[in-house]
Amino acid sequence: MDKPDEPIIVPEHHLPKQYYLLLKKVEFYCNHHHYGKAMMIFDEVHEDADRKIAEAITGFLFKTKFGRSFHHILEMPLFVSSAVTPAVQFADIFAGIVRHRQKAGNLPALNL
DSSP states (O other), rough: OOOOSSOOOOOOOOHHHHHHHHHHHHHHHHHHTTOOOBEEEEEEEHHHHHHHHHHHHHHHHHHHHHHHHHHHOOOSSSOTTTTHHHHHHHHHHHHHHHHHHHHHSOOOOOOO
């Protein structure tokens, strides 16, 4: 999956829906499988956009009633370069393959 050419524009303290849904799914999964804390690791996009997302995630987890009910997610996400981190590069490639197959209709939606 290619990185965006331009930085993602995120209003201050706004958690985009895709991150909210991901946090919700991870919390649900960890809760039902009795895992400890999940560490959210994202591919770097742009320093300012990454900082805004990190602040929005932390704000959601600490400042909202629903976010404070999440007990299985570490409060600060990590942003790493997939170009220099092989495990993240593999995860990025795998996610891209799944996304392309779902988009083409060759793979049913994953029900985690």
